[in-house]
Amino acid sequence: MSTKEVMEKTENVKLTAKDFATNQDVRWCPGCGDYSILAQAQRISPELGIPREKFVWVSGIGCSSRFPYYMDTYGFHSIHGRAPAIATGVKLANPDLSVWVAAGDGDLLSIGGNHFIHACRRNIDMKVILFNNRIYGLTKGQYSPTSEKGKKTKSSPYGSIDFPFLPVNMAVASGATFVARSIDRDPKHLQAMMLRAAAHHGLAFIEIYQNCNIFNDGAYEPLTNKETKPDHVVVLEHGKPLIFGKNNDKGIRLDGMNPIIVDLTKGEYSVSDLWVHDEFDSNPGRSFVLAHFSDLKDFPAPIGVFRQIQKSTYDGDLFAQLDEVTKMKGKGDLAKLFRSGNTWEVA
Amino acid sequence: MSTKEVMEKTENVKLTAKDFATNQDVRWCPGCGDYSILAQAQRISPELGIPREKFVWVSGIGCSSRFPYYMDTYGFHSIHGRAPAIATGVKLANPDLSVWVAAGDGDLLSIGGNHFIHACRRNIDMKVILFNNRIYGLTKGQYSPTSEKGKKTKSSPYGSIDFPFLPVNMAVASGATFVARSIDRDPKHLQAMMLRAAAHHGLAFIEIYQNCNIFNDGAYEPLTNKETKPDHVVVLEHGKPLIFGKNNDKGIRLDGMNPIIVDLTKGEYSVSDLWVHDEFDSNPGRSFVLAHFSDLKDFPAPIGVFRQIQKSTYDGDLFAQLDEVTKMKGKGDLAKLFRSGNTWEVA
Amino acid sequence: MAKDFEVQVLEDVTIRFAGDSGDGMQLTGSQFSNTTALFGNDLNTLPDYPAEIRAPAGTLYGVSGFQLHFSSLEIQTPGDSPDVLVAMNPAALKVNLKDLKPGATIVVNENAFDSKNLKLAHYDVNPLEDNSLAGFNVILVPLSKQTAAALEGLQLSMKDIERTKNFFALGLMYWLFDRPLEPTSVWLEQKFGSKPVYLEANKKALTAGYYYGENTEVFTTRYHVNPAKLEKGTYRSISGNEATAIGFVAASHKAGIPLFLGSYPITPATEILHELSKFKNYGVKTFQAEDEIAGVSSAIGASFAGNLAITTTSGPGLALKTEAIGLAVMTELPLVIVDVQRGGPSTGLPTKTEQSDLLQAMFGRNGESPVPIVAASTPSDCFTMAFEACRIAIKYMTPVFLLTEGYLANGSEPWKIPDVDSLPEIPVNYWKDKETYQPYLRDDNLSRPWAIPGTPGLEHRIGGLEKAHIYGTVSYIPENHEFMIRMRDAKVKKIQDDIPNLEVLGDKDADLLIAAWGGTYGSVSEAVSNLRRKGFKVAQVHFKYLNPFPKNTEEVLSKYKQILVPERNLGQLSKMLKMEFLREVIQLNKVQGSPFKSSEIENKVISILGGNNVN
């Protein structure tokens, strides 16, 4: 459908996922996890009550960064790592826009790491979607800052010696007000997270575990395979205890600050002993302990909303300050500005 | 004393703090907190059992970044924000060196934020000393990423709208293996922290609260003033409970993951109810809760070692891999390398 | 009663205030400038401060200076060599002595010449006593003591009293040059209204200084510099960075779209950020980014979303922005990049002036990546060129460089305040029409349409990959790539039709043409008038547009046998003229962190033309 046709349609009918698809051929490898993320984004977009022309997708460079080409919204496929900074400018120029960043793990956490943490710190009202395939896809397979230590890639033929980042930790530590995680292969969950992120006012970060079937195939296999998933994933839900396992037979409780896996079938612990997830706790410690599960043997990977808190946004504060000063000083008058300070006449 | 003279002395006598002072005039403003940090660095250096020529101090740009000029060791006053990356190269070129980074809050956390978190992630064996005066000193007073929100500076005449970073959080989240905090005005504590950092194998980070008496005077006044200090500072010591207050009358206990201030004089709580500090816990949640005190009303600022854990270092792993591959493949032979792949003779 | 003094009428005077960083010399200098401006002289200033924030008192590297040139004629530079030096301590004397005119007057705070300060200034012998200043007219004033005496009875610490002595010195200079105290008194009242003791102290010191001149016999002559015959109008004093900031606000107003600045502090560009951050009620948004890359990137984002976007920096920061500027070239978005040049390479001499980033602006990006360049010639011209940079950026949908430099940025001069209505409108036509829209359609200026997010029906994607002509989709087609490379090049070249021709000043039939750019304007202009007065036939052109060059450049250059290009670099404009016009030029290069003295240019011209050219 051409842009024009879509627009004509918009005036009468509610949009559908298709209205958010451009007529460009999608150029990811067949089987790439990016397809699923695109599909979910297109699916949730018409649900948000935001006119199509108010969406802006900004990306850097990487396989995942081609994302904007496939969303029939405004889009900016910029340069490597700079998407959060460009998106900041977009939002500050026009706070009415719904600004989304699509970024790979290299793009967002390697070259773009600084812009990412500063955008989180400022709590700019934008959504940042991390396509974490734990590899540099576009440059054909080097380890990334989320690759596991020891990974053999083209640039680490004897195994990488870098420890990985936990992206959730970085987001929380730098002040992101909404932090979630999901998986490409779990479309329903992914949709739910995207809807939640869209509804959040402030910086919303979603880490998506994404499979790169060419250079890092199977990175999340245990988490997506039906058989193994229940033992490898714990779904976070507000107010619910942390339960996982094929028969919901395992739980996580807290011993002081330390998480412990308990067997719910032995009778020693019951559901009421478990750690109850609280998304809204302002204490960041909670999210860190959850993210830290990845470092612990046998612990499942949490997916869901780690944390959602309310803080004023940078864009909100900026426009409030513009208004306030204008109220205080009156609307700026150029002639007055020219004449500020001492003036004198030459006759 | 000239370099030559010092050297001659070294061969016979144990060095002193003075041997680490260059003959350059120190060009900080009179009263600047940087003087104290310099003095402590010069004081502890002879204690470390490291020959003077093995020290390398690397800095970026800022008032604090002049530091290397005043340490009579090898030094590199580089460009803004890049000290951790340059120091990485120094260490990887020669792992025998004791590599120290001196950086301001703008240098390390604004423009240099990415290099900092990646150095922490890789656990490069270097010491990173943050001179946190919560202001850009050298450029004459703009708010920095650690300035409190609402701060009025030359670039924020109506108050800044940025939330600050908690540097300790950033270091812990990105994987630093030693994380501590100290204050310019507490020379003994500062010395102790520096000695501890020096002894640590891996990336050691110390945040030093430093007063800029020109552009941000009094930023830490409540923490350094004798009267108010006891109520505003809690000293972390391994295995000891968190007690503070003028008469050691207040303590901090944990309710689940949430810290609570308790009055020790009321009889309701005693020392044994308090949170006992554990530096060596691998769970990062602990450090985050401590750092988070800054966001909580009435909580004291923790100083001391937040965390010290052991992980392999990047430099260690790199040289181990070099050795391993050399053992496996034999020492590289250039003629062989030239001939690798298919060759043929033209006669 | 005041005694009678000889009053000598002078055409122009250069005075330099020098002291410790803590002595308030910048303030003293600005007050003198201010009063002098109000008095009606033409003037030009040059502050010069150390890289250290507060160097320890008394040291050589801690000396801060403020030079001021004022005249009854039109002037263009802060003066070659001071006629008067006010030296607050031995270090200030030592550092500045070599710059003075032979026979210059030196006003010295004799109380500061104690053994401690002498030692700090590396003086073995007190220069006031060893006859080493014989060639000068040295006036010893017990500045500290007199100030203390004047403030007796006020509730002030010794330190505060010491800090007030600059106003004593200022008062004394006001007396010497016959200027009124009132403007400074008014300023003091505004500044210290809420701190009466400081107000009183400073006023007392000021008046005491004035009457010290009147009542003692240290000076035998007073000087009078008549008001200059400036063009009729309302004037203010303006520094280059202020002018740049206001120029942008004016452009934003005339374009009818909000101004967005994405920036990271760096000397000597920071004041533009400071200035603009005040103008919230003008709808100006300033974003202090985490680094220069975020500064320019946020500006590109803001431009995409329809703001008038600018980014400000100095050389090292520009180096960091180059990749993103390439993105602005490819996406053809309006953006103004200000480079307030300073001494390089690398960190170089951060507080010193230089004009050595021209080739970086011209060529410092990967690939064929043309960007228009304009440069300001004087502090107030920063206003004009900032406005002009915005006009070009918007009209041609392109990033534009505005080059200024430390010397213009910190220096100031009177500015004839323009009438707001006299400034041209900058038409902004965001594209609206869905039927005809294509992201890389071109208008008569070869510009593509600005279609901003939020506009229904114009959803489109842009980016850094090569773009298909008209459609703007990604294109790997070889011929399209070359076509687009030539298109971007042609678009920038086309701006030639839209900028003023070079204007030849001086003798049209000159034996030598001086061609210069940027902050070298003033020195060249003064040199040219001096030379002509001496009988040399010289002409001058000044490049405010460096890419593209004005249309008549080749024609103008071809008229002169010899072309002298004075630059404060190793010959960057020279290189550009050579490569563009294959014209041999004579270079005059000085890279010492300060502007040219006009005499340096004069001497060079004389050495080229020979003494016998004088008629």
Add this chain to the structure above:
Amino acid sequence: MAKDFEVQVLEDVTIRFAGDSGDGMQLTGSQFSNTTALFGNDLNTLPDYPAEIRAPAGTLYGVSGFQLHFSSLEIQTPGDSPDVLVAMNPAALKVNLKDLKPGATIVVNENAFDSKNLKLAHYDVNPLEDNSLAGFNVILVPLSKQTAAALEGLQLSMKDIERTKNFFALGLMYWLFDRPLEPTSVWLEQKFGSKPVYLEANKKALTAGYYYGENTEVFTTRYHVNPAKLEKGTYRSISGNEATAIGFVAASHKAGIPLFLGSYPITPATEILHELSKFKNYGVKTFQAEDEIAGVSSAIGASFAGNLAITTTSGPGLALKTEAIGLAVMTELPLVIVDVQRGGPSTGLPTKTEQSDLLQAMFGRNGESPVPIVAASTPSDCFTMAFEACRIAIKYMTPVFLLTEGYLANGSEPWKIPDVDSLPEIPVNYWKDKETYQPYLRDDNLSRPWAIPGTPGLEHRIGGLEKAHIYGTVSYIPENHEFMIRMRDAKVKKIQDDIPNLEVLGDKDADLLIAAWGGTYGSVSEAVSNLRRKGFKVAQVHFKYLNPFPKNTEEVLSKYKQILVPERNLGQLSKMLKMEFLREVIQLNKVQGSPFKSSEIENKVISILGGNNVN
């Protein structure tokens, strides 16, 4: 038994393999190259792949190609226009058709010309049936079916069988050009030793292709290209990126200090990182940094600490490194910066070749910041120039640029393996003496001493602020600044004494000189021999040193009335020659992501010299 065929002896052949990204064309091409090299031909290759990792099968933008030029004479380019195209599907046919020689042979996999693939390639009619290929010698081969038939009985999926058809095509081409199967068989055994079924499948497909040629009558002629008379020695095939990597290892060996690479992946430079990361047992350290800035910064740190430090990137990455390169200039530390150029500006055409970063390398830094530049001319020359860049960096204590480009980096040619002992030593003398040490002392090369941390008694501090001559302390002294700016400039200029003069090839008394640089070498060389064969008098010089230029440049240029400068940019070397020598040059510019065809240069020369120059 085999039939009899006409065997035609050819001097040279250009063949292009083209198919889907998934069709293994790069592999097929390399195997053919390999065999051809072993056979003794001279050869030159040009891979050309899409920006997408795996574009959907059958699409036009998913076509991957590999061109190979082989000959019994010495050759320098991958060939202007293919004599033979192997097209695995309609998209491959469509994309490549326009490049073919008139009358070229097209070998087509007819099984791929189904309606789905035709549609994906935007063919309305099957081109095999509408007579549109009348001007070509089209050979239809049921490649898919024949491969399937050959593999019958093996335990393979349909997908695996499809994936093997490139080996059928390869076998067929081996037959057509009379090459042995053995080298590829050996390679297959190494590669699939542990997977016998794949080994058997590929071998079967290869042989089946060969015998398909032998037994069917699709070809009436076989071609024979005799071995070339190359210089005596041991040869291997080498790509530019491999050669660069090995050149650095060699330099590290000859300098006796460890190699350190700080880098961030970017097309088309990444393979240098990949290669070097294998050489751990050569003491090579590779640091994959978080970005380009950290890449170069870590290299600067490593250089300070005494390693041979390099950093590798392409245009956009170079843009990010410029600030730090300025630091290397100021600190005068050895550092080699490799820029494997690609299509710009901005992200541009990342997988396409271009030579448009010369001016960025030359001028892309703040301040006066001179850096020597060398550029490789052929894939194997990357070895020589990488070695040379290290030699200059160490000897002159300076950063040095090595410019290569995508076309050289990915292309390959036979390389006569040098004798390790024949390579010059690179003396490294870390300073040791405490008595005489000063950080900015200068030797005869104007180089400062390399005194590395860990050396007792030489503790010192360096940095980006201006340095005092000899002492290396921070200096704000105006005269010192100018002195040091001129010193750094002079040091780089002095390298002229230490690099080879330009060598004029072709007719010394030519009517026209072709001056080129970088990867344009091959096309120019071929054009020059062709032109001379046709009777034109032309000469050629090739710049491998671009800053400084060789000493005899002016002299050489002055000998020729006309100078043609062919470049794959808008005229960057032209600009440099103009500004340096004020020489008018004729530009020939092509910016289409591919190398020049030698015919394009020939035609330009003919159009300049006119047909009547032929004698």
